[in-house]
Amino acid sequence: MSYTLEGSTGTxxxxxxxxxxxxxxxxxxxxxxxxxxxGAEPNSxxxxxxxGFPGMLPVINRECVAQAVRTGLGLNAQVNLWSRFDxxxxxxxxLPQGYQISQFAHPIIGTGEIEVxxxxxxxxxxxxxxxxxxxxxxxxLHDQHATKSYIDLNRSGVAxxxxxxxxxxxxxxxxxxxxxxxxxIVQYLGTCDGNMDEGSMRADVNVSVRKAGExxxxxxxxxxxxxxxxxxxxxxxxxxxxxxxxxSGGEVHQETRLFDTARxxxxxxxxxxxxxxxxxxxxxDLPPLVIEQAWVDELKAALPELPDARRARYTAMGLTPYDAxxxxxxxxxxxxxxxxxxxxxxxLAANWVTGDLFAAINRTKTSIAEPPVPAEHLGELxxxxxxxxxxxxxxxxxFEAMIETGKAPGVIVEERGMRQVMDTGAIDAMVAEVLGKxxxxxxxxxxxxxxxxxxxxxxxxxxxxxxxxPALVNEALKKALG
Amino acid sequence: MHxxxxxxxxxxxxxxxxxxxxxxxxxxxxxxxGKLNPRLNAYITVTGEQALAQxxxxxxxxxxxxxxxxxxxxxxxxxxxxxxxxxxxxxxxILGNFVPPYESTVSGNLLRDxxxxxxxxxxxxxxxxxxxxxxxxxxxxxxxxxxxxxxxxLVPGGSSGGSAAAVAARLALGxxxxxTGGSIRQPAAFCGIAGIKPTYGRCSxxxxxxxxxxxxxxxxxxxxxxxxxxxxxSMSGFDPKDSTSADVPVPDFAAACARGVKGLRIGIPKxxxxxxxxxxxxALWQQGMDWLRAQGAELVDISLPxxxxxxxxxxxxxxxxxxxxxxxxxxxxxxxxxxxADSDLRDLYERTRAAGFGxxxxxxxxxxxxxxxxxxxxxxxxKAQKVRALIRRDFDEAWTKCxxxxxxxxxxxxxxxxxxxxxxxxxxxxxxxxxxxxxAGLPGLAVPAGLSAEGLPLGLQVLGRAFDEExxxxxxxALEHAANFTALPGLRASA
Numbered sequence: 001m002s003y004t005l006e007g008s009t010g011t012x013x014x015x016x017x018x019x020x021x022x023x024x025x026x027x028x029x030x031x032x033x034x035x036x037x038x039g040a041e042p043n044s045x046x047x048x049x050x051x052g053f054p055g056m057l058p059v060i061n062r063e064c065v066a067q068a069v070r071t072g073l074g075l076n077a078q079v080n081l082w083s084r085f086d087x088x089x090x091x092x093x094x095l096p097q098g099y100q101i102s103q104f105a106h107p108i109i110g111t112g113e114i115e116v117x118x119x120x121x122x123x124x125x126x127x128x129x130x131x132x133x134x135x136x137x138x139x140x141l142h143d144q145h146a147t148k149s150y151i152d153l154n155r156s157g158v159a160x161x162x163x164x165x166x167x168x169x170x171x172x173x174x175x176x177x178x179x180x181x182x183x184x185i186v187q188y189l190g191t192c193d194g195n196m197d198e199g200s201m202r203a204d205v206n207v208s209v210r211k212a213g214e215x216x217x218x219x220x221x222x223x224x225x226x227x228x229x230x231x232x233x234x235x236x237x238x239x240x241x242x243x244x245x246x247x248s249g250g251e252v253h254q255e256t257r258l259f260d261t262a263r264x265x266x267x268x269x270x271x272x273x274x275x276x277x278x279x280x281x282x283x284x285d286l287p288p289l290v291i292e293q294a295w296v297d298e299l300k301a302a303l304p305e306l307p308d309a310r311r312a313r314y315t316a317m318g319l320t321p322y323d324a325x326x327x328x329x330x331x332x333x334x335x336x337x338x339x340x341x342x343x344x345x346x347x348l349a350a351n352w353v354t355g356d357l358f359a360a361i362n363r364t365k366t367s368i369a370e371p372p373v374p375a376e377h378l379g380e381l382x383x384x385x386x387x388x389x390x391x392x393x394x395x396x397x398x399f400e401a402m403i404e405t406g407k408a409p410g411v412i413v414e415e416r417g418m419r420q421v422m423d424t425g426a427i428d429a430m431v432a433e434v435l436g437k438x439x440x441x442x443x444x445x446x447x448x449x450x451x452x453x454x455x456x457x458x459x460x461x462x463x464x465x466x467x468x469x470p471a472l473v474n475e476a477l478k479k480a481l482g
Numbered sequence: 483m484h485x486x487x488x489x490x491x492x493x494x495x496x497x498x499x500x501x502x503x504x505x506x507x508x509x510x511x512x513x514x515x516g517k518l519n520p521r522l523n524a525y526i527t528v529t530g531e532q533a534l535a536q537x538x539x540x541x542x543x544x545x546x547x548x549x550x551x552x553x554x555x556x557x558x559x560x561x562x563x564x565x566x567x568x569x570x571x572x573x574x575x576i577l578g579n580f581v582p583p584y585e586s587t588v589s590g591n592l593l594r595d596x597x598x599x600x601x602x603x604x605x606x607x608x609x610x611x612x613x614x615x616x617x618x619x620x621x622x623x624x625x626x627x628x629x630x631x632x633x634x635x636l637v638p639g640g641s642s643g644g645s646a647a648a649v650a651a652r653l654a655l656g657x658x659x660x661x662t663g664g665s666i667r668q669p670a671a672f673c674g675i676a677g678i679k680p681t682y683g684r685c686s687x688x689x690x691x692x693x694x695x696x697x698x699x700x701x702x703x704x705x706x707x708x709x710x711x712x713x714x715x716s717m718s719g720f721d722p723k724d725s726t727s728a729d730v731p732v733p734d735f736a737a738a739c740a741r742g743v744k745g746l747r748i749g750i751p752k753x754x755x756x757x758x759x760x761x762x763x764x765a766l767w768q769q770g771m772d773w774l775r776a777q778g779a780e781l782v783d784i785s786l787p788x789x790x791x792x793x794x795x796x797x798x799x800x801x802x803x804x805x806x807x808x809x810x811x812x813x814x815x816x817x818x819x820x821x822x823a824d825s826d827l828r829d830l831y832e833r834t835r836a837a838g839f840g841x842x843x844x845x846x847x848x849x850x851x852x853x854x855x856x857x858x859x860x861x862x863x864x865k866a867q868k869v870r871a872l873i874r875r876d877f878d879e880a881w882t883k884c885x886x887x888x889x890x891x892x893x894x895x896x897x898x899x900x901x902x903x904x905x906x907x908x909x910x911x912x913x914x915x916x917x918x919x920x921x922a923g924l925p926g927l928a929v930p931a932g933l934s935a936e937g938l939p940l941g942l943q944v945l946g947r948a949f950d951e952e953x954x955x956x957x958x959x960a961l962e963h964a965a966n967f968t969a970l971p972g973l974r975a976s977a
Contacts (some may be wrong), residue, residue, distance in 0.1 A: 048584060052810040054577065055564045055586060055689040057724050089806050089854070093827055098809020149827075151814065279854035281863060284695035284803050286725050 003171030014239040017167035019204040022192040030159035031058030042152035050157035052096030064159040067191040077112025089279040094138035107132035116177040127166030172232035207238040234259040317346040339375035381409040484976035485510035486652035490709035504554025508537035514975030524648040528601035536598040550596030558654035561602035564689040572691040573607040573617040576838025578817040586689025595716040604644030612912035614643025616842040625651035625971035629937035636896040639669030646673040652975035656704035664916025667928035671891035671941025677703035682923035683728030686721030692807040694800040697920040707958040711735035738952035739959040744778030749884030753789035773964035786876040796917040798866035805850025891941035895934040930967040
């Protein structure tokens with residue numbers, strides 16, 4: 001059941017390809033030693049190279065190359081041992097050299113593919129066309145002065161990976177799933193933090209529409225979309241716009257557009273006729289980038305476990321495919337789960353993480369990176385359940401106390417005396433007391449009103465402040481009621 | 483003997499022997515600059531106070547036993563090398579009063595070895611030119627003049643015209659220069675001094691204002707081949723800040739000068755016999771061959787078949803790279819900025835670049851932009867790259883038959899300051915013998931070898947294998963000895 005849109009002339013299919021810019025996680029920039037921290041004072045992380053001073057020369061940062069190779073390996077892609085940097089020439093105030101150093105003709109990573117999981121549980125393979133390294137530009141600030149623009153060069157020269165997909169996606173959901181998966185892979189690899197709010201990852205979305213069985217029609221590129229949700233919205237909005245154009249007898253022209261997130265529509269930015277002639281040519285300051293297969297093999301051997309492999313391992317541990325999917329979506333979630341599940345019941349751990357913990361995160365507006373309860377504490381809570389110190393009900397109460405106080409469950413149990421009562425003598429005594437106080441109900445029960453059993457359980461538990469072991473209370477009541 | 487008449491080697495010896503101090507030597511040069519620079523215009527900036535302070539510090543180091551290889555030697559620095567704290571202009575208005583906060587690797591290496599900097603030498607704007615006529619700071623005059631026409635002022639060649647004129651007129655013992663298509667060798671030949679463009683990658687380009695990155699190479703000019711060898715050793719060396727710098731050992735070039743040429747095979751490329759080449763240039767070339775043969779070298783005829791395509795290839799590649807390299811001069815971060823009251827960004831660019839660049843630079847930016855444009859890239863830039871590969875291959879083939887190549891350095895002697903200025907193509911022809919070495923990345927040395935009928939210096943050129951400057955220096959020294967070039971320019975400090 002494929003995704004389609006209905007127009008006045010019939011059914012339309014949509015075609016989507018993504019170009020994702022992912023900022024490489026590294027201490028320093030692609031061609032200079034300047035630092036790359038986000039949120040620093042404007043123009044505080046700029047070397048003379050980044051500012052395009054006379055006589056300054058680029059020198060490739062080995063770690064950025066390693067990160068690109070790791071990402072390529074994570075995308076099951078071909079690693080090109082010979083690649084080359086080209087200059088993309090254009091003038092802009094925040095482009096100090098007057099050109100961007102990029103890899104136009106010979107990217108470091110060639111074709112690859114990734115598998116995405118859709119909401120109906122099916123999977124789909126999306127092709128990767130290429131990944132190349134390039135410099136980011138600086139930032140123009142137009143809102144700081146009435147008549148002037150300010151330039152911040154902190155980002156100038158920061159390493160980006162441009163990851164280009166094949167036009168393999170056919171729905172907003174697939175586009176979202178692809179970007180989600182891509183983000184997941186780079187986060188697992190540690191090659192990009194995937195933080196779309198800070199601009200570490202942004203997407204150019206290529207959209208076209210067609211009737212069933214047709215070849216590709218003209219596409220438009222929606223630039224710089226900065227969240228997964230907006231990508232999905234932009235795909236739908238742009239597809240609907242194009243259908244309207246075609247159906248009203250017009251023609252879609254190749255152009256660059258922007259997504260207006262407030263109004264949920266795309267707007268024209270520039271047409272193909274206005275497109276720059278970038279005058280690409282090989283950067284004469286940089287020899288071709290040649291890497292050794294042995295180095296690639298080394299990087300491959302040291303790669304962390306990737307989401308697909310981790311998901312498979314979790315299902316093998318007895319988790320449902322859904323839980324395995326949810327727990328591996330974010331690297332931090334999986335890391336949290338691993339601590340909780342270590343040497344414990346994996347299914348129980350998964351239930352607590354996806355259930356109580358996720359609910360608590362939502363409620364307290366925290367995140368898995370800064371969780372309301374540390375993973376070690378939640379693990380300890382599971383131990384207290386396993387050794388019957390706590391009942392399920394008590395555990396939930398202790399969990400709430402953990403969120404409130406930040407204390408370890410063992411400490412809370414001791415301080416508040418929340419230990420479950422296993423002493424059958426104490427339970428028998430409490431049962432006798434409750435039954436004694438409710439002689440009328442005991443008579444009714446014995447007369448056939450068996451549903452009153454629950455009432456007795458409740459009364460005993462209440463009298464024991466919830467600490468009685470439920471199984472033992474049940475057993476004692478059954479015995480006493482004969 | 484006037485202190486400015488020392489060779490660089492002679493000055494080092496005199497300093498070592500205590501015959502003269504660096505302060506005295508430096509002061510003598512500053513006096514000479516004061517006397518002659520107003521006419522020659524060889525220096526854009528003279529850093530007299532700084533030079534004397536450096537000289538004083540140098541004498542102190544020497545007294546304390548810490549003398550470097552160039553201790554106390556006063557030099558001129560082409561104003562294309564960034565010098566920390568000293569204005570660097572590249573011969574252009576667009577850099578305004580740009581004072582670099584950093585030192586180029588090459589000038590830094592010279593300072594490390596004890597050199598004293600007298601100032602920044604004039605040059606063609608962004609090193610684009612063969613006459614020093616494109617400098618925004620006015621033309622440089624050649625200290626030589628024609629025997630029968632002493633009033634016609636002559637060009638020193640370019641782009642390192644200020645460096646060559648300063649050294650010839652005894653306003654420096656040596657100078658740094660750069661060579662993209664002949665900018666060291668042609669002015670050296672025009673001014674009757676020696677100059678070497680080393681192998682591409684021998685000297686770091688870090689801190690040198692870029693013209694055409696794949697062709698630019700720094701090198702020295704000085705009055706003897708050995709002086710060039712001494713300077714080159716200090717200037718050279720691998721630099722991790724330049725990705726195209728070569729990580730190879732730096733030999734003792736000066737020691738190689740005395741090797742002699744016995745048993746060396748000297749290639750004579752038939753394609754360098756140009757139609758219409760002046761007879762005195764042909765005669766000088768023949769003289770050079772005879773000198774080398776007499777000293778035991780073997781002459782071999784070689785062919786470099788793609789030579790005739792070298793100049794057009796150069797005038798595609800160099801402007802292409804320049805058009806991109808010069809994009810950074812936009813008035814946004816440093817240097818000249820021209821705006822009107824209502825200027826937007828585009829207007830700022832247009833006004834700044836219109837006012838900041840001279841005609842020749844604009845011409846080359848336009849040529850370069852054109853040859854890289856969509857639809858023309860394959861026909862020009864890509865084609866030029868292919869021809870460049872063929873030119874390299876010509877040389878690879880030649881090196882199987884010979885150890886060095888001998889050619890004239892220039893197709894003529896120095897010309898008048900009013901000549902060729904309106905004919906860019908005639909001007910470009912100056913580089914006909916020199917551009918091939920840049921396209922192939924090979925070392926090339928110009929040696930003064932004789933005088934024209936007008937009494938002007940003429941040079942010979944020695945080309946060598948990549949990173950074999952030693953053989954080039956040996957051949958150059960042999961030519962120098964045989965030529966016994968003792969003629970002096972009319973304008974010089976000691977005259």
